[in-house]
Amino acid sequence: GGQFKREVTVDGQSHLLLIREEAGPPDAQFASWADAVIFVFSLESESSFEEVAQLHALLSDLRGTGDVALALVGTQGEPGTRGDPVGVGAALGTPGSPPDSPDKISSSSPRAVEDARARALCGDMRRCLYYETCATYGLNVDR
Secondary structure (H helix, E strand, C coil), X not given: CCEEEEEEEECCEEEEEEEECECCXXXXXXXXXXXXXXXXXXXXXXXHHHHHHHHHHHHXXXXXXXXXXXXXXXXXXXXXXXXXXXXXXXXXXXXXXXXXXXXXXXCCCCCCCCHHXXXXXXXXXXXXXXXXXXXXXXXXXXX
């Protein structure tokens, strides 16, 4: 995982975000300090979607999620990679990837997780925002 800092302004107030990228299941320490969690899965991978549901359940068992802001992000892969990107927090790529980048759903890389299923999981998570991203097309990359 990595650690990142970013300053943002919300309602005229400046806030420093401390972002920690996790590649595995949350532990008790992570659960105790996290104020917000972004669950990332591949729209092309059923197993990554199922793993996100398991990670959320584990976080809920460790802490409960009533006071944690949650976001669920379905991404169309990452440029130059194939497989099952799953994580808690992540950099989602940058706009302007080459047109032949694998970062898009196509006949050779079909969508495995439909929008309705992802939104249903987000509803089950409560207090959760859902976004789909695509770095190739710049879809929701800046959100």
